[in-house]
Amino acid sequence: MATRDEKGRIALLQGTLDLLILRTLRYGRQHGQGIARAIQRLSEDELLIDHGSLYPALQRLEKQGWIRAEWGTSDNNRKARFYLLTKTGKKQLLHETSQWRRLAAAIARILGPQEMEG
């Protein structure tokens, strides 16, 4: 459904969205739009977040008990639903981060140094 040109961007791998959301929330509470923007910004516009798929992911994380939500007011005075990392969420973030690092390192080893490419 996304109408923007996707060519320059990397589609998200399955399951990585959860990790990114948790990571974003490490700096404090944030609402959905803020999370989407933060991921885009932190990835220097490399990652495209389909805003529509963000909410089911938040829903899922909330159900897992890794984040919780509360209604609050945004910087520009809009009512928004803010998400916070829970204690188990923090643990999960640590766990998933190390998992991801190991995976990335392993893939990098298989792919070899950048110079060898092409």
Place this chain on the structure above:
Amino acid sequence: MFWRRRKDSDFAQEIESHLGLEIDRLRSEGLSQAEAEAAARREFGNVRLAKERFYESSRWLWLEHLKRDIGYALRVLSRSPGFTLVAVFSLALGIGVNALVFSVVNALMLRPLPVEKPEQLVFLQSPTGGVTHSYPAYRDYRDRNQTFAGLVAYRVSPMELESRDGTNRIWGYLASGNYFDVLGVKPFLGRFFHQEDDLHKGASPYAVLSYNCWQGRFGGDPNIVGKTIRINRQPFTVFGVAPASFHGTELFYWPEIWVPIMMEEQIEVGNPWLQERSTKNTWVIGRLKPGVSPAQAAANLNAIGADLAKQYPVSDSDSHFKLAKPGLVGDILGTPIRAFSIGVLILAGLVLLAACTNLASLLTARASDRQREIAIRLSIGATRWRIVRQMLTETIVLSILGGAAGYGLAVFLSRLLSKWHAPMDFPVQIDVNPDWRVFLFGCAVSLVAGILFGTAPAAQASRTDANAILKGEQKTWRRARLAMRDVLVVLQVALCFVLVSGCLLSLRGLQQALGMRLGFEPRGVSVVGLDLGLSGYSEKQGRNFQRRALEALEQLPGVISAAYSNSVPLSIDESESSTFSEDLPNPRPTDGISAAYYQVSPQFFKTMGIQLLAGREFDWHDDHSAPLVAVVNQTFARQVMHTDNPLGKRFRFGLGGHLRQVVGLVEDGKYESLTESPKPAVFQPILEQYNPTTILIVKSSVPETQMVPEMRQAIAKLDPHLPFFGTGSLEQMLGFAFFPTRAAAVALTAFGVLAIMLAATGIHGLVSYAVARRVREIGIRIAVGARPAQVIRLVLSRLMVLLIVGATLGLGLALAAGEVLASIVYQASPHDPEVLAAVVVTVALIGLLSSWAPTRRALRVEPSIALRVE
């Protein structure tokens, strides 16, 4: 943790706020309001889709769907009440019968005795089936074994109990002192007796009442403990009351009272056996020590038995053990009851199968009628899984309705059955009230039936080709579907055939058994039982009373002849003794031939209608001062005396017994069961040896129902306090002997009727469906001039083929099943041509009658209307 579902509105608000924040951001980047709104929406993607995804991720979604499915199912079912009624009815019958049969099997075989750790209990019997032990031997095993935590001895005994409703002959247990302690039962009131209360002969006049006895005979007196009651006209102190759930250690013999076994001589007057190694009359149950296997325990007992055999070669020579499950007198009742239960369970399973077959064919027919509906649902986007789920939900709703109705039926019937007392002088009652096991069974059967028989039709329906159907083509999967329906009908007809033939065979067996020669003539014979021993009569008083009672009965109007004996053939009270040919001067125990024996008064044979073939009846001179005489039957003459003419010849009665001279020869009869093969029997004069158990027998020209009260009155004039037992017509008394045959006949008749009902519904459904599907075709045929006969052939030709195939299959099955049946139901022959013919006619009639209404409908089809149907 309970996770509360977020409201949809809450989520919608969140999306709104998201879009608002995004618009704010875009505007701050310099876009106009309209541009920002459009971009924000674009970025978000499909708001609707997001909402839907949110909705679907909800944990309660399946419940939501289920609720909708069930609601829809109920609506659909209520829209076709005919179908629903037939389906629920079929299932209710099938499940009800199974739950009822299961509750009986549960009571007989599955439910453990209500004692502590019932799995540790074993019943001691010999490998050859002997179940009784002598009391001294019991004591030896109890004291010498290393493998049992305890061994208890008990014996079912009649007692005369005085309570507020007069003097009654009741049944109780004589039980060893450790009985309750080893079983681990806790008293409801007071206490039980213990080992130390049961040490010396006659010194423990204590009683424990059953809950029912306490309630029924003592009005639930809360101060009963410590009171004195009178048993056999002697005082006994009530120690306590047993809990309501505890009915002794035999499922079929519920005692009203437990008395310490040391009181034997007070309870079984004039027959002391506590020191008798050769009187084997006590049942023994043991509790295994933890970790001891039954095999180890049996080996332990056998080793003790070998020692006893050396010590007491005459009485304890054959002491080998097999450990059986307690509750059904070892294998004596256990084996036939288990066989019978399994047989009935199989039959019930067949009925359920027939019911489910009905359900499946109804569902298949319905699915094809609903093709249009399904096609429309498919074409507007329902997934096939959704369709299957919907149809399965309908089936399961049906099966739950059917299961609930069936379970209700089973509960009702089993209540009746639990209250029922067998028509015999014995505490035969059994608690078949359903418990959680039966409930679980009912639930499981309903669900399995629904899922198993609903899946195929549902799956088939979901394969509907929406395009073809909506275009008006109806031939997509017709061939395959009809093949399946045909198989179902054939199966049903075959099942019906088997059940109906089983039903007719057993009824015929019963009819023949009732009409067969028993070796006596029960018609017109009334009996009244008395136990003079329990009432404290001495031998002299007893003899005098017997003579006076007989004289009083002979005076009654309509009496043809009167007699008395210690027992009558085919009652539960049967004695046997070893007999020996005169040719063996020093017989060994193994030379003996076991014969049924009866002590009878003069006129006994005439009164019982036993044919005297040669010699004479006993007369009033055959008493203890006369030479020893006997009357024998033909089998006895042949087997023991090796002659057809035994008159004047002699035989030895009992090992070391005296020689007796035969003075009469009578015809063979049935003594223990209807199915026994000819058995030797000896009759001795009751005048020669007194027996306090007195069965007064009268042959009369007036009906037994009139005779019995007159007999009771006449005896009450002699002693108003004497309790009776086993009074009624002799035919009634035979209830015990006829019980297995009757039970089988009743069960099979019920199953046969069920099968007929189910098959009729099934065939009716098939033909109605065939007619409904072909209304158009029939209309065209009638329009172009088809005669009624041709229409009938069109409608019924397929049914006829199915009936014939089903009946052939059923015939084969019935012949095989008949062999099994013949072993239960006396004189049921599986090859009885009349029965088979009757079954064929029955099945054909069912076919015709159940297809009658739909066929008539076919004949009445109006071409002009039929052609406008679609």
